[in-house]
Amino acid sequence: MDGPWFHQDRTAPPDNEDWIWVFGSNTAGRHGKGAAEVAKLQFGAQYGVGVGRTGDSYAIPTKYEAEDRSLRVLSMDHVRGHIQDFLDYAHAHPNLRFFVTRVGCELARHGDREVAPLFAKAPANCSFANEWREFIVAPRRAPSPRPL
Template sequence: MSTPLPSFHRDGESPGAGWIFVFGSNLAGRHGAGSAKAARERYGARYGVGVGRTGSAYAIPTKDGRSGGSLSRPAEILPLAVVRGHIEQFISYARSNPEARFFVTRVGCGLAGFKDDEIGPAFAGAPANCSLPAEWKRYVDAARAVATA
């Protein structure tokens, strides 16, 4: 039996009421820029918590940040395999909470510098209670096709 498909939204859209905002963070939970700042200011992401759910937000780390140094340094970017592991944890959480709706931003594709074709396929297992960026649709569809072949 296949997993029901997630929906997709345009980049830059904001979630409606009742959605959990899923954003790229850093392990230190220093939510100071990009979607992380929006998550802290508008969705209740707690400063200092870099992984998982706080308020109406869910943090997926793409950078380290625990050294206290500048997050703009390339050395702060987590390896793609580590980011994918955090994405798998999120997908498991979303599946375990089918009553919740998750609005996923382009995690890792902004300040962390990953490309859509690197991150998008990692969300191929996202359940129907997730809305993913439309930029990832072709990568999600292709990864799902390979997984079911």
């Protein structure tokens, strides 16, 4: 692997390969909708665990449980910290492969342009939705001209 991989959004990794499903969660670990529900049903995400790895999944919180038990969107500063924690984990585990969903871009309603660049320093063992390609892969620049 020499750089990040990309996949079609709203797909799952091939059955014949081991991947860790990376999804947007809430701090309460209520995995009831979207990629979080897929994590619970297919990748062993443990109900009640909203941060980090359980089973073949890794939860990145994008929402928190308020005092009235409603779920509210975390600030980008908080999300950024959780994404950095994931990146540290992915770098520390080069033997694992991570299938990263569009964390925070659906139910938490953050934009791809806002979230995807936070993954720009991801290791080569990560795969991202095609929608994030332009934000993760730095465009190649033409070499600077030099006088002849």
